[in-house]
Amino acid sequence: MNDSASHDREHTGPGTVAGRYLRTFWHPVYRAQDLAPGEAQQVTIMNERFTLYRGESGIAHVVAPVCAHRQTQLSIGWVEDDCIRCFYHGWKYDGSGQCVEQPGEDASFKDRVRIRTYPTREYLGLVFAYLGEGEAPEFPRYTDFEVEGVLEACIPEYWPCNYFNRIDNGCDGAHVRWTHREAIMRAGSGFRLSMPDEVVSEETECGIRHLSMNGGKLSDEYHYFHMPNVSQAAAYTRVEGSLEDAKTLRGDRISWRLPVDDENTVSFSVDLIYLTGEAADAYRERRRGTEELAMKEFPPPELGNQILAGRLREKDIDRRLSTATLFSVEDYVAQVGQRHPDRSRDRLGRMDGAVAMLRGIWERELRALDDGRPLKRWTPPSGTTKTVQAKSSVIPSGARNP
Ligand code: FES
Numbered sequence: 001m002n003d004s005a006s007h008d009r010e011h012t013g014p015g016t017v018a019g020r021y022l023r024t025f026w027h028p029v030y031r032a033q034d035l036a037p038g039e040a041q042q043v044t045i046m047n048e049r050f051t052l053y054r055g056e057s058g059i060a061h062v063v064a065p066v067c068a069h070r071q072t073q074l075s076i077g078w079v080e081d082d083c084i085r086c087f088y089h090g091w092k093y094d095g096s097g098q099c100v101e102q103p104g105e106d107a108s109f110k111d112r113v114r115i116r117t118y119p120t121r122e123y124l125g126l127v128f129a130y131l132g133e134g135e136a137p138e139f140p141r142y143t144d145f146e147v148e149g150v151l152e153a154c155i156p157e158y159w160p161c162n163y164f165n166r167i168d169n170g171c172d173g174a175h176v177r178w179t180h181r182e183a184i185m186r187a188g189s190g191f192r193l194s195m196p197d198e199v200v201s202e203e204t205e206c207g208i209r210h211l212s213m214n215g216g217k218l219s220d221e222y223h224y225f226h227m228p229n230v231s232q233a234a235a236y237t238r239v240e241g242s243l244e245d246a247k248t249l250r251g252d253r254i255s256w257r258l259p260v261d262d263e264n265t266v267s268f269s270v271d272l273i274y275l276t277g278e279a280a281d282a283y284r285e286r287r288r289g290t291e292e293l294a295m296k297e298f299p300p301p302e303l304g305n306q307i308l309a310g311r312l313r314e315k316d317i318d319r320r321l322s323t324a325t326l327f328s329v330e331d332y333v334a335q336v337g338q339r340h341p342d343r344s345r346d347r348l349g350r351m352d353g354a355v356a357m358l359r360g361i362w363e364r365e366l367r368a369l370d371d372g373r374p375l376k377r378w379t380p381p382s383g384t385t386k387t388v389q390a391k392s393s394v395i396p397s398g399a400r401n402p
């Protein structure tokens, strides 16, 4: 049971209202560097399987999950040029989905066989696809991340929780002091340990902007939520790399939260750190080191599961783990600990203003979709990272949360 059974946000399979809504947007489906030329993978997004492969030319394709012949999983086949050949009887499809070879069959049969393909594009180190019906909308560019600096697509996070836990969290500045206190203390940057007196939020042309007020002053952090499932925020303290990096570097992070199915979520994040030249190269090396250590010795989901099971205390986690990765463990514990809650039972308070606004916007849009009314057209933001301070002083007081 959800807040609104008729406009259920929680289930996103084909035909569900939230699934139809999410399918009107482009989404990342894979980290680009993890897909080598000639490689195929099966991906599950919104309860639906797809075949993702990278042709030998380097172009990524997203196509139907199974072969048109007798429905064998296509990802186990072979990539040949920009085509994929089925493992079972060798039928071969080109990047447009057209069957181009059918060993043993009449020459004319293949012309009548085609599998579905999806518009695919690489951007910011991620492979994006449009998985909906009809013509794809214009591809949204996030120009804040197209500037000079170190651009890193983070290791994707596959977590066993409903995707809306992660979306909600993108509008929840109040959790930081508590959920991330260990990482913040380890980084020695106490500035984030004060509780904001007020959370100010407003609906914008791209989603929600929410900021924390402290002693009547705006915090130097910003949080933007871009509809339907993207968070963008300054990254202090959780810049991946050495402890010194976490203490001293400022970055910006953008994250897409996407349902794998109704009980599992994948999150793709991209970091931008404002370093160039030799400093950038040295930073990339430190970052590789801490990421590898985390993956090899301390995978966040494993640590998180141990904490949830009561077998590990967070304060006992090895201090070689970067504070950035510890942030991930901390978010995992909080959000996977929620599993797939009945959100109608939540008791939202004053500090949940942006969360309430987010849920209201989703409800409004799903209702419009269901009724066949026009949806709000969201514009990707530009200049968010640079103008946040300038914009901060102009939030209309009417937009303040109760
Ligand atoms: S099932 Fe693919 S070629 Fe037969």
Ligand SMILES: [Fe+2]
Residues within 6 Å of the ligand: 175, 176, 179, 180, 331
């Ligand atoms: Fe968090």
